[in-house]
Amino acid sequence: MLTYDFEKPIVELEKKITELQKYADEVQIDASEELQSLQNKREIVCKQIYDDLTPYQRVQVARHPNRPYTLDYINMICDDFVELHGDRRFSDDQALIGGLATIDGRQIMIVGHQKGRDTKDNIKRNFGMANPEGYRKAMRLFEMADKFNLPILALIDTPGAYPGIGAEERGQAEAIAVNLREMMGIGTPVVCVVIGEGGSGGALGIGIGNRVLIMENSYYTVISPEGCAAILFRDAARAADAANAMRITAKYLLEFGIVEDIIPEPIGGAHRDHELAAKLFKEKIVKHFEELSEMTPDELRESRYQKFRKVGVFNETQEPE
Amino acid sequence: MSLLSRLRKKKSAIPDGLWIKCQNCGEIIYSKTLNEANKLCPKCGYHYIFSARERIALLCDENSFVEQDKNMTPGDPLKFVDSVAYPERQARHSKKSGESEAVVTGTAKMNNIPIAIGVMDFSYIGGTMGSVVGEKITRLIETAIDKKLPVLISSASGGVRMQEAIIGLMQMAKTSAALYKLKQAKLPFISLLTNPTTGGTTASFASLGDVIIAEPKSLICFAGPRVIKQTIRQDLPEGFQTAEFLLEHGIIDMVVPRPEMKETITKILCYFLHLPIEKQNEENSSKIES
Numbered sequence: 001m002l003t004y005d006f007e008k009p010i011v012e013l014e015k016k017i018t019e020l021q022k023y024a025d026e027v028q029i030d031a032s033e034e035l036q037s038l039q040n041k042r043e044i045v046c047k048q049i050y051d052d053l054t055p056y057q058r059v060q061v062a063r064h065p066n067r068p069y070t071l072d073y074i075n076m077i078c079d080d081f082v083e084l085h086g087d088r089r090f091s092d093d094q095a096l097i098g099g100l101a102t103i104d105g106r107q108i109m110i111v112g113h114q115k116g117r118d119t120k121d122n123i124k125r126n127f128g129m130a131n132p133e134g135y136r137k138a139m140r141l142f143e144m145a146d147k148f149n150l151p152i153l154a155l156i157d158t159p160g161a162y163p164g165i166g167a168e169e170r171g172q173a174e175a176i177a178v179n180l181r182e183m184m185g186i187g188t189p190v191v192c193v194v195i196g197e198g199g200s201g202g203a204l205g206i207g208i209g210n211r212v213l214i215m216e217n218s219y220y221t222v223i224s225p226e227g228c229a230a231i232l233f234r235d236a237a238r239a240a241d242a243a244n245a246m247r248i249t250a251k252y253l254l255e256f257g258i259v260e261d262i263i264p265e266p267i268g269g270a271h272r273d274h275e276l277a278a279k280l281f282k283e284k285i286v287k288h289f290e291e292l293s294e295m296t297p298d299e300l301r302e303s304r305y306q307k308f309r310k311v312g313v314f315n316e317t318q319e320p321e
Numbered sequence: 322m323s324l325l326s327r328l329r330k331k332k333s334a335i336p337d338g339l340w341i342k343c344q345n346c347g348e349i350i351y352s353k354t355l356n357e358a359n360k361l362c363p364k365c366g367y368h369y370i371f372s373a374r375e376r377i378a379l380l381c382d383e384n385s386f387v388e389q390d391k392n393m394t395p396g397d398p399l400k401f402v403d404s405v406a407y408p409e410r411q412a413r414h415s416k417k418s419g420e421s422e423a424v425v426t427g428t429a430k431m432n433n434i435p436i437a438i439g440v441m442d443f444s445y446i447g448g449t450m451g452s453v454v455g456e457k458i459t460r461l462i463e464t465a466i467d468k469k470l471p472v473l474i475s476s477a478s479g480g481v482r483m484q485e486a487i488i489g490l491m492q493m494a495k496t497s498a499a500l501y502k503l504k505q506a507k508l509p510f511i512s513l514l515t516n517p518t519t520g521g522t523t524a525s526f527a528s529l530g531d532v533i534i535a536e537p538k539s540l541i542c543f544a545g546p547r548v549i550k551q552t553i554r555q556d557l558p559e560g561f562q563t564a565e566f567l568l569e570h571g572i573i574d575m576v577v578p579r580p581e582m583k584e585t586i587t588k589i590l591c592y593f594l595h596l597p598i599e600k601q602n603e604e605n606s607s608k609i610e611s
Binding site for chain 2: 162167170173221234315
């Protein structure tokens, strides 16, 4: 598994544990006490490191190739899933998928960005960067959910909407813009979760929820830290500075009122324990759907509107009459 | 003046020297001539960037514009510092542009038709959208709903303002949400795209017009040409992301030169508001000539 420089103490302890285990097996001695104490130490070190991650380190964790993706969560938390395909206009975008799903007996619509685990899969999934047809498929499914009274779960995990020639020719900007406007009209509960990368308009394009949640080691940003560094700091290598400056991590997003809740991850990140990550994820989304279930369609629309209406920081002096 | 700054000056989009060289055709133009001709190159018709006030003067009937929210100024929610601190950048651009933010909004009359109008100004931090732009545009749309007015927004924008990060990004949602309410109220929204309109501005209110009009040769895009080139590692097609390219691909309704803009928009509004067309034009023909 890919590990980062800042995880070196964890890696070393894990190595020690493996070696001790191997040695104990070989010479057939009981090392369980020592092993337990090493395990405990590993937990403590892991927790310390992950509690103190810098924003850019969290970006790296959010991009970890073993991090659970949309289909992983679907497989782990849904009793049933029927994938639906296509935007009825151009094609079926494999970077933004969706379908009908059942979670704990609750029938919902799930839409989410999908990344690939290896190169071949990533080419198919376009690294989780959707084209206009992806956003149009998402909107088709949102409208379907509205029509048949199904709550919506939208999973956000994209570096950004795809910046390509075809995407521009087919109206990438319009596809996203229409979603921003039309998601306001949905009369069923919408819960959005940033499960990995929340890359700008590409994330927001499926991100108009009554509740917007974020996983502990995810980020949500207007531009990638590398992009911001290249433009404002004139040096792409200063991505860590840009990540600090833009306040892109869960803690700040909660403080700014952009997200309503943070979903905790297993110690050492969701990529270290998919099952536990899925369990923690499921608990939170069920809770939020439960809370929203009593609201009428009009209340849902209005509260969603107000959530976004109030965002903004500015100064205003009274105009003289 | 150093050679470097002299070169820089030559390259600038709206030079303040006496004579300038057209960046499109190379014609040497007397700057006063350019200003008197709606900032169009007299030889090739190239559209130079217009300020918000110049566009308001072009589109609104004389003395009809009543500005709203003009005392709204940006905050600094993130205490953002890049090469300069954000408040200092605000102060510099305020001085440079003469505007307190990147959009001017209000109500006005266009050939006697009352409208709600918002005009972005590219010279204030590249016309980027932060909280003030988002709030002023949202309030403009709310004013239109309240007073039952059609909305016209002229965009010129580098996208969402990075210095306001996620709070800036959310202005895309806020403005688009307001347009959801405008749509429910069945009021017209004309979106005018000018050079350049990019990023999050294009991916929100600017692309949501009932009718979308662009000025000739304007750069209009979601992702900028440099970003696309870096991603796909290919050369971009000739004329890619120009207004004409967008027209060809069905993204916008029409490309309209600046001198015809007011009459074109008026005519469209007449259809939406069921007003007689010729009468509007006759009544105002004298004003247009002056």
